[in-house]
Amino acid sequence: MLLEVKDLRMYYEVGDGVFVKAVDGVSFNLDREEALGIVGESGCGKSSLAITILRILPSNARVLGGEVLLDGVDILRLDEHRLRKEVRWRKISMVFQGSMNALNPIIKVGDQIAEAIMLHEKVSKKDAYRRAEELLSLVGIDPSRVSSYPFELSGGQRQRVMIAMALALNPKVLIADEPTTALDVIVQAQTLKLIKELQSRLKLSLMLISHDISVVAEMSDKVAVMYAGKIVEYGPAVEVLLQPKHPYTTALLKSVPSIRESKRKLAYIPGVPPNLVNPPSGCRFHPRCPYAMDICREKEPNLKEVGEHHLAACHLYR
Amino acid sequence: MENVVEADGLKKWFPVRRGLADIILRRPPKFIRAVDGVSFAIKRGEIFCLAGESGCGKTTTGRLILRLEEPTAGRILFKGVDITNLDGEELIEFRRKAQIIFQDPYESLNPHMRVIDIISEPLSIHKLAHNREEVIERVTKTLEDVALKPPEEFMYRYPHELSGGQRQRVAIARAIILQPEFIVADEPVSMLDMSIRAEILDLMLGIRDRYGIAYLFITHDLAVAKHICDRIAIMYLGKVVELGEATEVIDNPLHPYTKALTAAIPVPDPRVKIGEIPIKGEVPSPINPPSGCRFHPRCPYAMDICSKKEPGLKDVEKGRKVACHLYG
Numbered sequence: 269m270l271l272e273v274k275d276l277r278m279y280y281e282v283g284d285g286v287f288v289k290a291v292d293g294v295s296f297n298l299d300r301e302e303a304l305g306i307v308g309e310s311g312c313g314k315s316s317l318a319i320t321i322l323r324i325l326p327s328n329a330r331v332l333g334g335e336v337l338l339d340g341v342d343i344l345r346l347d348e349h350r351l352r353k354e355v356r357w358r359k360i361s362m363v364f365q366g367s368m369n370a371l372n373p374i375i376k377v378g379d380q381i382a383e384a385i386m387l388h389e390k391v392s393k394k395d396a397y398r399r400a401e402e403l404l405s406l407v408g409i410d411p412s413r414v415s416s417y418p419f420e421l422s423g424g425q426r427q428r429v430m431i432a433m434a435l436a437l438n439p440k441v442l443i444a445d446e447p448t449t450a451l452d453v454i455v456q457a458q459t460l461k462l463i464k465e466l467q468s469r470l471k472l473s474l475m476l477i478s479h480d481i482s483v484v485a486e487m488s489d490k491v492a493v494m495y496a497g498k499i500v501e502y503g504p505a506v507e508v509l510l511q512p513k514h515p516y517t518t519a520l521l522k523s524v525p526s527i528r529e530s531k532r533k534l535a536y537i538p539g540v541p542p543n544l545v546n547p548p549s550g551c552r553f554h555p556r557c558p559y560a561m562d563i564c565r566e567k568e569p570n571l572k573e574v575g576e577h578h579l580a581a582c583h584l585y586r
Numbered sequence: 587m588e589n590v591v592e593a594d595g596l597k598k599w600f601p602v603r604r605g606l607a608d609i610i611l612r613r614p615p616k617f618i619r620a621v622d623g624v625s626f627a628i629k630r631g632e633i634f635c636l637a638g639e640s641g642c643g644k645t646t647t648g649r650l651i652l653r654l655e656e657p658t659a660g661r662i663l664f665k666g667v668d669i670t671n672l673d674g675e676e677l678i679e680f681r682r683k684a685q686i687i688f689q690d691p692y693e694s695l696n697p698h699m700r701v702i703d704i705i706s707e708p709l710s711i712h713k714l715a716h717n718r719e720e721v722i723e724r725v726t727k728t729l730e731d732v733a734l735k736p737p738e739e740f741m742y743r744y745p746h747e748l749s750g751g752q753r754q755r756v757a758i759a760r761a762i763i764l765q766p767e768f769i770v771a772d773e774p775v776s777m778l779d780m781s782i783r784a785e786i787l788d789l790m791l792g793i794r795d796r797y798g799i800a801y802l803f804i805t806h807d808l809a810v811a812k813h814i815c816d817r818i819a820i821m822y823l824g825k826v827v828e829l830g831e832a833t834e835v836i837d838n839p840l841h842p843y844t845k846a847l848t849a850a851i852p853v854p855d856p857r858v859k860i861g862e863i864p865i866k867g868e869v870p871s872p873i874n875p876p877s878g879c880r881f882h883p884r885c886p887y888a889m890d891i892c893s894k895k896e897p898g899l900k901d902v903e904k905g906r907k908v909a910c911h912l913y914g
Contacts, residue, residue, distance in 0.1 A: 309779040422868050452639040452806065455868065457850035457860050479780065482809075482852035486860060505856035523784045525809040526853045531833050534784035534813055540749045541779070 269337075270473050271298040271321075271360075271441055276334035276344075278320040287330070288544045290316035292497035294334075295571070298441065303467060303474040305488030305505065307481055309520075311541055313497040314477045315365070318443045322356055323348075338441075357388060361434040365446035368426035371418040377404075377429050378414025385436050403432035408462060424455035428462065435470065442467070445477045460486055481524050485509050493517045496542050496552035502571060503578030513580040516553045551583065559584060589627040589666070590768050590800045591651060591684075596624045596660035598646050602873060619872050620646040622824035623660070625899070628768070631798040633791075635811045635832060638821035639847075639869060644804045647821070648770040651802065652684055653677065664768070682712055685761035689773035691753035695745040702741040705729070705759045712764065724763060731796075732759045732789060751782040755789065762793060772804045787814050808851055812836045817905075820844045823872055823880040826899055830906035840908045842885045879911065887912055 276294045279287035290313045298304050308314045319325055321336050323344070336344045343355050364370065372380060381403060382396035391399070401411035407428040409421075418426055427447065434442060444463060448456040464487060467474050476487050484491055484505075491508040493501040493516065501514040512518045522535035539556040542548050548555050554564040563583050571579040572586070599617035607613075621643040628634040636644040649655045651662055653669065661670045669680050685708075688694040695704055705725050709715040715724060722741075729737035732755040745753055754774065761769050771790065775783040791814070793799060805811050811818055811832055818832040820841065828841040839845045846865040864886040870876055876883050882892035891911050899909040 454850045457863050481854045485854050485856045486852040509856050523781050524854045525813045527809045527851045528853050531813055536784035537781040
C-alpha cells in the first residue's frame with residue numbers, strides 16, 4: 269500500500285468553538301499505480317481532503333486526528349520542514365482546480381517550471397531548464413515553448429504546463445483536483461487522456477477529485493463517494509458506479525445524464541446537502557434519504573463490506 | 587406550429603480596440619466575429635438548444651435575440667414581427683414577453699434586495715401592479731410556480747439566505763412573473779450541483795408545459811441538452827454547423843465537428859471510455875477565422891473545396907440541417 273489514510277479529521281474553525289466539519293473520519297487506501305476517483309458535490313469535503321493530505325491548509329484549519337501513511341510513514345506527524353523537504357511535490361504533488369490561471373502572467377513558463385525545480389533540488393539553472401524542456405515535451409507541448417509567456421498558450425496548454433510542473437520532481441502520487449473543470453469538452457478529453465498516459469508511463473498513483481461522475485468513471489480504478497465530510501461508499505469503479513449500494517450514490521447516479529442513454533426524465537435528490545457546522549445526527553444523509561429508518565437518525569453507520577472490496581456506510585446493510 | 591422567435595442571418599461583430607500604431611499606420615479595424623450569420627426558428631412551447639464550446643457565440647446569439655446587443659446585420663422576428671429596430675414603447679412591450687435566466691444565481695440577484703422585491707421588480711418596471719396587495723398576490727403565486735413553499739416564508743429573505751438552487755428558482759420566478767412567451771436560459775444549471783440540477787430542469791419543463799413558454803436553452807453540456815431539449819443547434823466559431831432533433835443530432839451526428847464533440851464526452855459508466863478524437867488543434871481566433879469552412883483546418887475529412895468555399899446550412903433529411911461539403 270502506497271498511501272493509507274486512516275480516520276482523518278480536519279475541521280475549519282469559523283468562530284469561537286464553531287467548526288465546519290469538512291473532513292470527518294475519512295479512511296481510504298491508494299495502491300501503487302492505482303487511480304482513485306473521489307467524487308462528491310460542492311462542500312462535501314473532497315478538496316479539503318486533498319489539502320489535508322498535503323497539509324497546505326488555511327490558518328483556520330485544524331487537523332484533529334487520523335493518520336496519513338505514505339510508505340508506512342505518518343506524514344501527518346512530520347514537522348513542516350521535513351514535510352516540505354521530503355514529501356510535498358517530491359512524493360506527492362498536486363494539480364489544482366483552475367490552476368492554469370495560477371501561472372504568473374509576466375514570467376516565461378520555462379522560468380516558472382525551472383524555479384519549482386531549483387527550489388527543491390540543488391541543480392544548475394541550465395539543468396533545471398533542460399528538465400523544464402523535457403517536462404514540456406512529456407506533456408505534449410513543444411519544448412521551445414519554455415520561452416513563451418502564459419498568455420501565448422491556450423487554456424489546455426496552460427493546464428498541461430501545470431501538470432508538467434506537478435511532475436517536476438518525479439512524485440509517486442499525483443493529486444488532481446478538478447483538473448479539467450474549466451476546460452471545454454474536447455480539450456478536457458485530450459487532457460484526461462494525457463493524465464492517463466502519464467500515469468501508466470511514470471507509474472503514478474492518481475487521486476482524482478471531481479464533482480463530475482463521468483470524468484471519475486473515465487479515469488478511475490476505484491471510486492470513493494463523499495457526502496458531508498465522509499466517505500459513504502468506496503470500492504472498484506465498476507462496482508460503485510454500476511451496482512451502487514448507498515442510497516446517495518444511487519440517487520446521484522440517477523441525476524447524472526449520460527449522452528449514451530436514451531432520453532429520460534432526470535431524477536433529483538430532494539433537499540440540499542447539510543450544513544457542516546451542525547450536520548444531521550446519525551447518518552448525515554438521512555434527511556434526504558428515501559429509505560431512512562429510525563436507526564438512521566440515531567446511529568452513525570460505519571463503512572461495511574457490501575460486496576467484494578466494496579464498502580458502503582448505510583444501515584440498510586448489516 | 588407557429589414560430590415564436592426567428593433569427594435570420596444574425597451577425598454580431600465586436601470591434602477590436604485599436605492601438606495608436608494601428609491608427610497612425612491606418613491599419614483597417616479588426617472585428618471579433620462572435621456571431622456570423624446565424625438563422626433558426628423556435629416554435630411555441632419548444633425547448634431549443636444552442637450548444638457549443640466557449641467562444642462559439644452561443645451567449646451572444648441569445649443576447650441578440652433579446653435585443654440586449656444590437657446586431658451588426660440580420661433580423662430578429664418575434665411572432666412574425668420584425669423587432670430588429672424596435673424602440674421606445676414597442677421595445678418595452680417586447681421585453682415583457684421575452685425574458686432571460688442567467689448562469690450564476692450568485693451574481694444575477696441583487697444581494698441588497700429581498701426576494702419579494704427581486705421578483706416584483708419587473709411588475710414595477712412595467713407598471714403592472716397597482717398596489718402592495720397585488721404585488722404580494724402575484725409574487726405568492728409565482729413563488730408557488732417555482733415551488734418555493736411556503737411563499738410567505740421565502741418572500742422576505744435575502745439571496746444570501748438561500749441555497750444555489752433556491753436562488754435559481756428566484757431567478758426563474760423573476761423571469762416568469764410577467765407571463766412571457768419566450769425565455770433565454772443561459773447555462774441555467776451549470777453552476778449547480780448535479781443532485782439539484784435535475785430539479786431545476788424539471789421545474790423549467792413544468793413551466794413550459796403549464797404556460798407554453800418557448801426556451802432558448804444555451805449550454806455547453808450535450809448530455810443535459812439531450813435529455814431536456816427538443817431541437818438543438820451546434821455552433822462553431824460564430825456559425826451553426828448542424829441543426830435538428832436533439833436526440834437525432836447527438837445520437838447520430840453528421841457534421842465532423844459534432845462527431846468530435848459527442849465523441850469527447852465522458853459517460854458515467856466505467857466500462858465505456860472516450861474514443862479517439864479525430865480532430866486536431868484548438869479553436870482558432872474569431873478575429874481571422876479560417877477561409878471556406880471554418881472547421882477545415884481541424885477536420886479529418888477536409889477536401890480542397892473546404893478551404894475555398896463556405897458550406898451553407900442545408901437540409902440533408904427532414905428537419906436536419908448540416909453545413910458541410912460532405913453532404914451534397
